[in-house]
Amino acid sequence: MPSLNTVHECFKFNGEHYGFRDLKTLALHLIKTEEYYKKDIGEFLYQWQDTSNTIALKTSGSTGTPKTIVIKKQAMVNSAIATGIHFNLQPGSTALLCLPAHYIAGKMMLVRALVLGLEMDSIEPKSNLQIDLEKQYHFTAMVPLQLEKNEDKLKAIKTVIVGGAKVSSALNSKLKELKTTIFETYGMTETVSHIAVKQLNNTTKNNSFKTLPNIKITQDDRGCLIVDAPRVSTAVIITNDVVKLLSENEFEWIGRADTIINSGGIKIFPEQVENLLSGKISNRFFIASEEDETLGERVILIIEGEENDLDISLFNTLDSYSKPKKTYYLSNFVETTSGKIQRKKTLQLLKK
Template sequence: MAIQVITNFKFIHEKFKLNGVYYSNEALLHVASNFIKEGEPYEKEVGKFLQHWLDENEFVVVKTSGSTGTPKSIKIKKQAMVNSALATGEFFDLKPSDKALHCLPTRFIAGKMMLVRAMVLGLEIDLEAPTAHPDFNIYRAYNFCAMVPLQLDNILQDFNLIKTIIVGGAPVSTALIEKLQGIDSHVYESYGMTETVTHIALKKLNNLPPSLRGKAKRSAESFKTLPNIRISKDERDCLVIDAPKLSEEKIITNDLVEIYSETEFKWLGRIDNVINSGGLKFFPEQIEAKLQDKIQARFFIASKPHETLGEQLILLVEGGIESIDPSAFSSLKRNERPKNIFTLKQFVETASGKVQRKKTVELISHNWS
């Protein structure tokens, strides 16, 4: 009998399994109900999503992360989520009965999409609590998993149990990328957002030929889009995404990029974060990348008002660090070095743990006078 190909959200793949068990639509609704009534907090989230997925609506309501503004609820068509799952399956050549690990919060789009991929592609998916250190079955090999950088860093010793890992939700530090070199697992950094139904582009982080490693090499720094997705720039030099199977309209982002082709780009940073100091433009994210392995605490680059320069670069550091060795800034150009360092006990975060830069800067703005 031929293996079914699922292209409609109303059907579940015959090879789909949740925690080792196959469920029909009706049985899966029963499982969802049990999760909500008796499950752990992360299982309750899974149960709620499964109920929404199996209802009569053609969309689900998803909250944005709020990292660049106030979180908002948006409607995403279930068929768009199916199309996204199919694109990921094609990119990674995922097959029915492949094993997947789910260790992200299901209340956000990345966690929801892990379940959708399993139901659409026929994956056997295991649920684990979305903790900083996923406690998954070390005796079971997995084909696919999505994680945040902190989780990735914490399971380095078990990497070879997962064939392919996509990582997103926060920048991947240069120190972590170095740790990834030489391991068997294939690790990709993802680019996407709630509005794009999770990732629409991926960048390989390890197992690259030595000649391609290094920050200056295009092949080691560029994202490549998934099938049926094309990109361009607007007049601000921000990324515009043309993904007809995910969105009826082009998606205009606030991400500054360098375009290499209609399917390949380099991410420079958020236009919201760009600092104009003395007529020069600085991308905080690019400076932060140079400092990632030099400063142990969480930090970010921002600016404060300056009479002659307009804006002046500053560094905000979280925690009780009293001073930073000047050698930490040796990799920066002279005009990239922050003129002031501010320490805060805790940064302002979104519900998903992302730093809210502007609100955090407001906490120390009274110290500028």
């Protein structure tokens, strides 16, 4: 098992070799730069080389109040090793850091490079990425928006893992033509990045998540996923994600238990309706509910932007219960600092 006080001899950052003793110098140099994303990298590297065995991480707050949790550095090492095994990352494999190191996904890209001996380049983590197409990368992590905005640049990357939000069916269909292999990830800050992945293209296998090594999954009485991952979390994690278990290491994600709509006794998962509408509405949107005297709850559609005449034929793929009974427009959605839509806070804007 790799020690926390060592860095793999093959590790490179932006073309330069760094050992464990060099990390502090590199970290201080990055912290002093004016570019915000380099400061985040520097601050994490500084924490990584200090004497503490733990590190404080902030959750995104997309489904609740953001909070700070303390994770063991060894858990991050264990997670990096599991990812390396699954994706066959070898010492000297090239990697691209294009996510902010302020959050777990970006931090874990750095840990993978340090532990596995990857040659990592970093670029500004924005929507339209400045990827050097003269280079070839074995591995990177992105959010769906980056994937969508940089389709033409993905030829420089062999494997991309995507997380932070669900990949829409519209985007998924575009990925089928790419030679780059794309994997959707399932995980959270509490599980130290992903604990399961789903291959989206270049495969004939079924469309389900498969867990990484040493992960046990079960369900509670709500049908929600329970994750037992002793190498990355000392506590068993009970999620709010309703799933269908296919085997002891495979599941299909259905939706969030805390967003289920009960309309006339019919349970509707907003995420499934959104998936059917993806690509048909140009602006950002989400499905929610409001009180209804007859149905108890009725489905509504919230669209970001100016009000316009919506073509109701786009609802033809939905059953009668799932069709939005009313459409609302808001100029701007409420977001987390990482860009995820905060649904509950956004809905509160309708009451003002």
